[in-house]
Amino acid sequence: MVPRLGQNLKSVADWGCLTMSELDPLEKKVIELIAQKKRIAPESITLDSTFLELGIDSLDGMDLLFNFEESFKLTIPDEMAQQMRSVRQVTETLRTALANKPPAQTN
Numbered sequence: 001m002v003p004r005l006g007q008n009l010k011s012v013a014d015w016g017c018l019t020m021s022e023l024d025p026l027e028k029k030v031i032e033l034i035a036q037k038k039r040i041a042p043e044s045i046t047l048d049s050t051f052l053e054l055g056i057d058s059l060d061g062m063d064l065l066f067n068f069e070e071s072f073k074l075t076i077p078d079e080m081a082q083q084m085r086s087v088r089q090v091t092e093t094l095r096t097a098l099a100n101k102p103p104a105q106t107n
Helices: 011-016 024-036 056-070 089-100
Strands: none
Touching: 024 056, 024 089, 056 089
16 A cells, blocks of 8 residues: 555554544545444544454445445446455545546536
């Protein structure tokens, strides 16, 4: 992983321990959606939190996937969705999906 521009991080261990104010909007939204689903404080979730640590089972994962797709107005291919097992993996998958998303058509 590469830290985002402008971050002055001392070690790899610092990467997952950012405060909510240090996260980018995508990361914040993902954490907020997970926190709402699991009814836990967003501050207790880091980028390196795994689904296992957060108590996210397969049904929660599917529900979260639908929430991510709806919130970000995109479709996440099954092969990408199956690789998501941590908050960081979710944000990376969403970044890739958003970057590959075709522009909205206007009629």
